Amino acid sequence: MSSAGDYNAVKRDIVAQLKKPDYDDGSTGPVFVRLAWHASGTYDLETDTGGSNGAGMRYEAEGGDPANAGLQHGRAFLEPVKEKHPWITYSDLWTLAGVVAIKEMGGPDIAWKPGRTDLVDDSKVPPRGRLPDGAQGADHLRFIFYRMGFNDQEIVALAGGHNLGRCHADRSGFNGPWVNNPTRFSNQFFKLLLKLEWKPKTLENGVSQFVYEDPDAEEGDEQLMMLPTDVALLTDPAFSVWVKRYAEDKDLFFDHFSKVFAKLIELGIQRNEKEAIINTDNVKGGYISAPKKSNTPGASSGQGGGCPFRARL
Numbered sequence: 001m002s003s004a005g006d007y008n009a010v011k012r013d014i015v016a017q018l019k020k021p022d023y024d025d026g027s028t029g030p031v032f033v034r035l036a037w038h039a040s041g042t043y044d045l046e047t048d049t050g051g052s053n054g055a056g057m058r059y060e061a062e063g064g065d066p067a068n069a070g071l072q073h074g075r076a077f078l079e080p081v082k083e084k085h086p087w088i089t090y091s092d093l094w095t096l097a098g099v100v101a102i103k104e105m106g107g108p109d110i111a112w113k114p115g116r117t118d119l120v121d122d123s124k125v126p127p128r129g130r131l132p133d134g135a136q137g138a139d140h141l142r143f144i145f146y147r148m149g150f151n152d153q154e155i156v157a158l159a160g161g162h163n164l165g166r167c168h169a170d171r172s173g174f175n176g177p178w179v180n181n182p183t184r185f186s187n188q189f190f191k192l193l194l195k196l197e198w199k200p201k202t203l204e205n206g207v208s209q210f211v212y213e214d215p216d217a218e219e220g221d222e223q224l225m226m227l228p229t230d231v232a233l234l235t236d237p238a239f240s241v242w243v244k245r246y247a248e249d250k251d252l253f254f255d256h257f258s259k260v261f262a263k264l265i266e267l268g269i270q271r272n273e274k275e276a277i278i279n280t281d282n283v284k285g286g287y288i289s290a291p292k293k294s295n296t297p298g299a300s301s302g303q304g305g306g307c308p309f310r311a312r313l
């Protein structure tokens with residue numbers, strides 16, 4: 001066990017969890033990034049609810065949202081880290097894992113600040129339906145992301161997260177990777193979106209996505225894919241300006257992505273001049289670190305009860 005507040009020790013153990021030759025493309029990094037994003041992307045500016053503070057995905061109400069299907073794998077991969085550092089809150093651990101994974105996969109440094117607390121019951125878990133639906137278009141993206149307080153440029157930069165990882169038929173229903181090297185962070189997603197011809201395809205499960213039919217493909221090669229929401233970034237004039245700029249300028253994309261991801265994981269969090277979180281739950285409850293759960297994927301519906309660990313930082 002590390003001493004409370006030793007986030008560098010936690011970072012090292014997150015890095016140690018990244019390489020998993022038998023899982024997906026050999027890395028847990030992409031699912032850690034999606035976990036950090038979904039933990040944060042429930043934020044609603046108007047009611048000031050949701051967001052990464054609380055780690056509500058430990059409860060069925062949020063963890064069982066179909067939009068979060070598959071994220072139990074990400075959470076389970078982080079359990080050995082939680083076991084070694086029981087003082088850290090899940091909400092800090094999940095957001096930190098996303099930031100560490102992006103950097104380790106070749107992405108930019110992203111500012112990360114600690115202090116999030118874990119909900120002690122599910123009474124403050126945000127309602128389902130706040131995360132985006134990949135089957136929709138530009139209006140839906142604006143509806144979802146404006147609600148969190150993002151603008152068009154920030155939406156496109158965030159969507160660059162799809163340089164990483166893949167869709168799984170047994171999770172979202174969509175299938176396949178966006179890029180050829182899905183464990184390397186880059187601006188390739190934007191380049192391919194612009195350069196290749198994306199054709200609609202209905203999968204055997206009835207789900208429609210876009211695919212690139214590579215004339216040089218060999219048997220066993222996986223088809224690259226795009227979600228309808230990804231293609232909407234190209235067809236919407238205000239979004240496509242940013243798709244082009246990010247495809248041309250990797251440094252610009254990295255810079256904007258770093259800023260917008262830092263903003264995403266801080267949604268709903270208020271800090272004082274010393275960077276301490278001053279949200280009511282955090283001030284009243286302190287740094288409440290929920291007890292460790294099981295290491296088994298599929299344990300998405302566990303209860304966060306028991307005796308919480310209160311660390312003094």
Ligand code: HEM
Pocket residue numbers: 030031033034037070132133134135141158159160161162164165166167168169171172173174227229261
């Ligand atoms: C713009 C709206 C978005 C939609 C509609 C969307 C939708 C999806 C869908 C359907 C999947 C596949 C899930 C699965 O089957 O495993 C996925 C995966 C992923 N998304 Fe998004 N997403 C969006 C934004 C983002 C953002 C903002 C990020 C991060 C900055 C992100 C990062 C990822 C990553 C890394 C994966 C791969 C996960 C893995 O390999 O397990 N997405 N997304």
